[in-house]
Amino acid sequence: MNTKIAAFLRDSRPATPCLVMDLDIVADNFCALRAALPDTRIFYAVKANPAPAILKLLVAAGSSFDCASIPEIDMVLAAGATPDRISFGNTIKKESDVAAAFERGVRLYAFDSEAELDKVARAAPGSRVFCRILTSGEGAEWPLSRKFGCEPEMAKELLLAARFKGVEPYGVSFHVGSQQRDLEQYDRALAEVADIFHDLAGKGLELKMVNLGGGFATKYMVDIPTAEQYGQAIRDSLLKHFGNRMPETIIEPGRGMVGNAGVIQSEVVLISKKSANDNRSWVYLDIGKFGGLAETMDEAIKYPLVTEHDAEGAESEPVIIAGPTCDSADILYDKADYRLPTALRIGDKVEIRAAGAYTTTYASNGFNGFAPLTEYYI
Amino acid sequence: MNTKIAAFLRDSRPATPCLVMDLDIVADNFCALRAALPDTRIFYAVKANPAPAILKLLVAAGSSFDCASIPEIDMVLAAGATPDRISFGNTIKKESDVAAAFERGVRLYAFDSEAELDKVARAAPGSRVFCRILTSGEGAEWPLSRKFGCEPEMAKELLLAARFKGVEPYGVSFHVGSQQRDLEQYDRALAEVADIFHDLAGKGLELKMVNLGGGFATKYMVDIPTAEQYGQAIRDSLLKHFGNRMPETIIEPGRGMVGNAGVIQSEVVLISKKSANDNRSWVYLDIGKFGGLAETMDEAIKYPLVTEHDAEGAESEPVIIAGPTCDSADILYDKADYRLPTALRIGDKVEIRAAGAYTTTYASNGFNGFAPLTEYYI
Structure with a gap:
């Protein structure tokens, strides 16, 4: 990824979720x-x-x-x-x-x-x-x-x-x-x-x-x-x-x-299944539809997601990706066939790439008590 | 409508859009x-x-x-x-x-x-x-x-x-x-x-x-x-x-x-047609999907709309109702067969009833520069 943003995330370790724009x-x-x-x-x-x-x-x-x-x-x-x-x-x-x-x-x-x-x-x-x-x-x-x-x-x-x-x-x-x-x-x-x-x-x-x-x-x-x-x-x-x-x-x-100038850094809050034989895991991030990713409405905009486990050949599995609010509509991707690494764990970072447009002002005014998206311009 | 809210709107004449809760x-x-x-x-x-x-x-x-x-x-x-x-x-x-x-x-x-x-x-x-x-x-x-x-x-x-x-x-x-x-x-x-x-x-x-x-x-x-x-x-x-x-x-x-404790007072910004023989008018309000009415997503929640022209027997016509932002997805009701009075004019007030839940915090953080919903609790 963009080395300037990578350096900022590495050195400043900002609280997530946040948008960093180059x-x-x-x-x-x-x-x-x-x-x-x-x-x-x-x-x-x-x-x-x-x-x-x-x-x-x-x-x-x-x-x-x-x-x-x-x-x-x-x-x-x-x-x-x-x-x-x-x-x-x-x-x-x-x-x-x-x-x-x-x-x-x-x-x-x-x-x-x-x-x-x-x-x-x-x-x-x-x-x-x-x-x-x-x-x-x-x-x-x-x-x-x-x-x-x-x-x-x-x-x-x-x-x-x-x-x-x-x-x-x-x-x-x-x-x-x-x-x-x-x-x-x-x-x-x-x-x-x-x-x-x-x-x-x-x-x-x-x-x-x-x-x-x-x-x-x-x-x-x-x-x-x-x-x-x-x-x-x-x-x-x-x-x-x-x-x-x-x-x-x-x-x-x-x-x-x-x-393409912005990356949202998010964190995995929970990974779970609904039953012992569920064929897909749910991955819950600390940002969702009401925290800035409104353009995932009807899964219209498909953001690239990047984790630290993405090395070539790394095992991945199909997932449903959702946000952190208590709203059942706050699901980012279900039909879009997203896969994430099997090695992904709670607390890991997930980078949401190409997130510089239509995110900060689309974020809700504190829905579920979650603050609007923090922004850094570097 | 609720006489307390009606009296507040009549006496205080707040700028629209706003939510008034009893x-x-x-x-x-x-x-x-x-x-x-x-x-x-x-x-x-x-x-x-x-x-x-x-x-x-x-x-x-x-x-x-x-x-x-x-x-x-x-x-x-x-x-x-x-x-x-x-x-x-x-x-x-x-x-x-x-x-x-x-x-x-x-x-x-x-x-x-x-x-x-x-x-x-x-x-x-x-x-x-x-x-x-x-x-x-x-x-x-x-x-x-x-x-x-x-x-x-x-x-x-x-x-x-x-x-x-x-x-x-x-x-x-x-x-x-x-x-x-x-x-x-x-x-x-x-x-x-x-x-x-x-x-x-x-x-x-x-x-x-x-x-x-x-x-x-x-x-x-x-x-x-x-x-x-x-x-x-x-x-x-x-x-x-x-x-x-x-x-x-x-x-x-x-x-x-x-x-049911809240009413959103809004104003008609524009009424227009797309061609001379268009069979439905578009009515644009000063509040939309990103200003607090997120629950109109997929036309799920159908708010009652009230105007000053609703006397019994008053002529009405089918309309498409949309919000004020430059986002083409900011449409409230298209398929839901809403009708509004033929006498409705630009600048008229439209009351959005039963709007006390899931509106203020669903409002975006300034999308298109529009401020979050103003709130009054009386």
Whole structure:
């Protein structure tokens, strides 16, 4: 594993469970994405991990920020970003929050409905707005519902209407689904976006920006495309669909920026069977679904687990892995066919790899009395 | 609705989302359970809502407490309970936490495996221990997995073995599943427990206590048994299976103690459709799965929703209800066929009833920047 994190765990022996993030990896991820898409502005999706250390690093690196709420906007401003580097990317905003963002200087807003467009027009007059369209999310590991976005036909109508509401119809956004390994999905979405651009140009509205959203994967159990492969696929699709009328582009990586930079150190609390002839052991860790591993919901995200007994050829056995709370739903992996070393014992450490995204803030506010996840940024 | 909560919401106009709990209802629930099971000790399942106001009320009322962790034990002690009123009911405990509980005077511990029994024997010598057995959870609305408990045969072996480990094999516990409306489930479990008692008595071990767990329901959308009906069913089953050799009994109500005492006040952030001919509207509230309504997972718990437009005969329409975060999984009800008034507008209040249990501590630690749920106890 990452030697910096390994050294920290060895030397500091922090109480478990805890998340340790290597900020150098975040910086590397930022550089890799910038190199892969040199003409694209990067808006870090703050919700993936809003730690001040990460925000400060990305401010210094030149990143912009995709924010979901006023507290996230304030965290980004506190880290030193100017408001022109902030997109209020949530399509579900209280009008009072739009006004608060406008007051802070934010001038770029997402919407996907007439009511939301009207709120932005009233509370953030003159701002740039982009309309999110629905995509299928096919191939994404984290479920993409129809919660965000509208059908392209509605997007066209709303963008045309925006001109008369005192805001600037600036572009279109989409999201291919989190942890998207199928690069073809970007092409499909960009074809739809290009159609909107073309159609609206014919009606006298020249859109300027395509927001390509996120989807950039973190390596869990299976291989993923590299940043360069994501970039190549996106650049090819942009060229194919927009030719020499290339729009401004932005991306909103969250998981792809921080996921592989973090390791959660946990401890085995109990290993047991339910009867003498039970064919699988239960391994209970001191972190579960309510302590930061919410993305194990429906076993969607399969984190790599590493122990000190993993030497090649070491005997392993099938296990059910669960968290420490008194909630019967707090099971991490049952159907996913996890195996752990037969030599694993109570008190042993289990490293949960690639845990830098969607863990700290997903942790519950003290469920069962367990404190939120402790965090170290090194 | 509850006039005390209504008056508070009307007069104080708290910012949404917030939970308002009527402590009188908690007191009423405690009295109703005590009246229904006068010979049974009540151990409140602290995890359902560990607010100091609730703990203090229940300490004064004479309740005991089922705790899942050292922080919960400390909250109960801080509320004025003596340690003899505490059960460390989690079957998954670090040995250091068993030692910490023992140090605080706790002398009653749950286990369901040999390894856990050994931890308790080492770290809490001389204590009373009870073994949790597996039950099917059939009929429970919140999923009951095989996470807790062991098969009865293993329970017998472990309880017999406990005698030689320096702890007192005190009894057996089970859980029929949270929000259990089928009273027959208690009878099935008690038949198994009585068999264990009988079998072990034949081997010279007289167990003394049956822990009936929880399962006591809160009224959400459909009717539920009264406390008296739960009590009658349990008393009948105890008599049937134990006759004149009645054991001590304890219950661990959580949801049944606080669920109906709380209302979450929320606000409509957005109402929208995805296309002009969409047949259902999306209604986005300012609270969702990560803000306290985690029990909407798989639409398991169906909270009653109340608005100011609910007059009899008022027009309503089918809706999808979602939370305010940028997470596509943050949808409360899609398949559950919820309807809301056609007159509902952005900015209107929506009351989420029977929300006193498993909400405040399930709330995430600031996911998307949204603060944990504000709480008022009146």
